[in-house]
Amino acid sequence: MLDRVSLRTVIIVAVALLLPLFALGWMTREDPANKPLLNILGGGFMVNYRIAEVYYGFTAVVQKPLPYGSIIEATFENPAGGDGLVVRTRVAADTNTYSLRSPPLRGVEAGKPYTVAIRVFDRQQTEVLWSRDMTFKSQVSDAIVPHQPLTVGPGYAKNPNAGG
Numbered sequence: 154m155l156d157r158v159s160l161r162t163v164i165i166v167a168v169a170l171l172l173p174l175f176a177l178g179w180m181t182r183e184d185p186a187n188k189p190l191l192n193i194l195g196g197g198f199m200v201n202y203r204i205a206e207v208y209y210g211f212t213a214v215v216q217k218p219l220p221y222g223s224i225i226e227a228t229f230e231n232p233a234g235g236d237g238l239v240v241r242t243r244v245a246a247d248t249n250t251y252s253l254r255s256p257p258l259r260g261v262e263a264g265k266p267y268t269v270a271i272r273v274f275d276r277q278q279t280e281v282l283w284s285r286d287m288t289f290k291s292q293v294s295d296a297i298v299p300h301q302p303l304t305v306g307p308g309y310a311k312n313p314n315a316g317g
Contacts, residue, residue, distance in 0.1 A: 210254025222276035233260035
């Protein structure tokens with residue numbers, strides 16, 4: 154029976170089977186044009202009582218190719234008041250994951266939302282390519298953070314100036 158099957162018949166059957174599968178794949182694909190430039194994986198507040206620091210930040214993954222030298226900028230709301238705290242990083246060819254965090258903070262209140270404005274600029278910072286605002290809440294107040302680091306140095310030696 155196999156000797157009666159021609160190459161033409163095999164090709165027609167293969168195309169007939171693959172065509173619906175290809176059409177199904179095309180209909181269910183995610184269009185890259187609809188993806189945002191960045192996907193924010195997560196973020197929040199970090200409290201390191203050992204070194205007496207509180208900061209917040211996020212991690213972002215590049216979803217679509219960005220022009221070389223583009224700038225990712227985050228403006229963190231300052232819990233102590235005043236101007237926002239601006240942090241920038243340039244997009245490089247060797248990575249697609251970026252973590253941005255605020256400088257150390259004071260004045261953080263538990264449960265209060267703090268805003269981060271995230272923007273992606275072109276190389277010259279003349280055009281905003283993408284933007285998003287997010288809010289983060291701390292679960293604890295920075296009142297639990299000592300005024301001086303409890304430890305110093307790479308070995309976490311006790312800080313002689315910390316008292317107690």
